[in-house]
Every structure is written in C-alpha cells, then in structure tokens.
Amino acid sequence: DADVTQTPRNRITKTGKRIMLECSQTKGHDRMYWYRQDPGLGLRLIYYSFDVKDINKGEISDGYSVSRQAQAKFSLSLESAIPNQTALYFCATSEGVWANYGYTFGSGTRLTVV
C-alpha cells in the first residue's frame, strides 16, 4: 500500500456540485497539506494542518474547506464546484520535527469540473 493514498484518482463533476477528495497516510506524520497543480503555476497550497486540532489556510483557500478527521486522514471539500477548480490535487505529509527533510506526496486526484 502507498504511504499516502488519495481517492478518487480521477473525478468529473458538474458545476455547483459538492465534492470531497480524501487523503489517508500510513507514515505517522503529524503534518498534512493539500496542494493544487496547474500548468505554469506550479504547486499552490490550499490548506494545511500541523496536527488534528490545527487547520490553516494556504494561499488559495477560497472555495475550499478541509477536515482533519484523525492524524491519518485529511479531506478536502469543494462546496460548490466551479470550472476553474479543474486541476490536479495533491495531498502531502511531513514530520513535525523534521519537516525540512521532505514531503511525501500522494499520487494525486485529477478533478474536472464541467
């Protein structure tokens, strides 16, 4: 099993629908992150969580919400999807103390909003 698992891998949804992307990890890491990847824009941080009780907005949090259900689970929701939220979404984890020793990324969720 992968260290960081994202579901679904691909999703097509309609404008206005609510959708949830899920992330679970077996690394035992405290910190979890949601990024979106767009061509030419790189990886941009949506939300991050340094522990179960800590949730923080990233640089592009508008239109998104998150839930940290447990140390191992961090979900991203689009309350009312719009076409410009079409992107590749990545969940990542890192250790609290050794955060500078690397993130572990999931394989991504490709979301298309039509």
Next chain:
Amino acid sequence: QQQVKQSPQSLIVQKGGIPIINCAYENTAFDYFPWYQQFPGKGPALLIAIRPDVSEKKEGRFTISFNKSAKQFSLHIMDSQPGDSATYFCAASPSGGTSYGKLTFGQGTILTVHP
C-alpha cells in the same frame, strides 16, 4: 504573489547534455531549498535539498548551486538521460516561526531528454 520564481517553463536537451533550471526567491526567511521531481501520473518526490550555509551540493548526477546574496539557486543535471525526463519543482521554506517546514513551490519545469 509568487515568492519562488522558476525558469524556464520547459527545457529540451539531448542525452548527455546538462540542463540547468533556475529559481529565485524573495523571502529572506527562507533557509531550506529542496528540489522535487515528478513523473507523469505520480506525485512529486524529493530529489535533493540544500541549506544556505553551503554554495553547492551534489548527489549523483544532480547538483544544486546556491547564491545567497543573489537569492538564487539552480539545479544542474550532469550527463542527462531520457529517464530524467520529468517535471522539476524548486521550493523553499523557513526553518523557524509559524511557517516552519511549509514549502512554497516554484512554477515547475518540464524537462525532456531526447535519446
């Protein structure tokens, strides 16, 4: 605002060439600079990282050069191979404060190495 600017957006080299990818940052609190490599259908994976107390770091065919005064760093791939074809991201983070360990990524460079 984009705190880490990466160039070029795409790069094509022949096998054996030395592609160079450049990044510039603005935040002087950044003091950890990793590079990530991403293959199609996969998430990015840590490739190599540097701290500003050294000007160069090598790991195999990959080298980071760091210029603290210019606030720039670059990735060099020696003797590039077709298997190095991937998207490369530079990143930066501070090692203290509330943003400790929170990475800011560059825009990415799509590298193609022709056989």
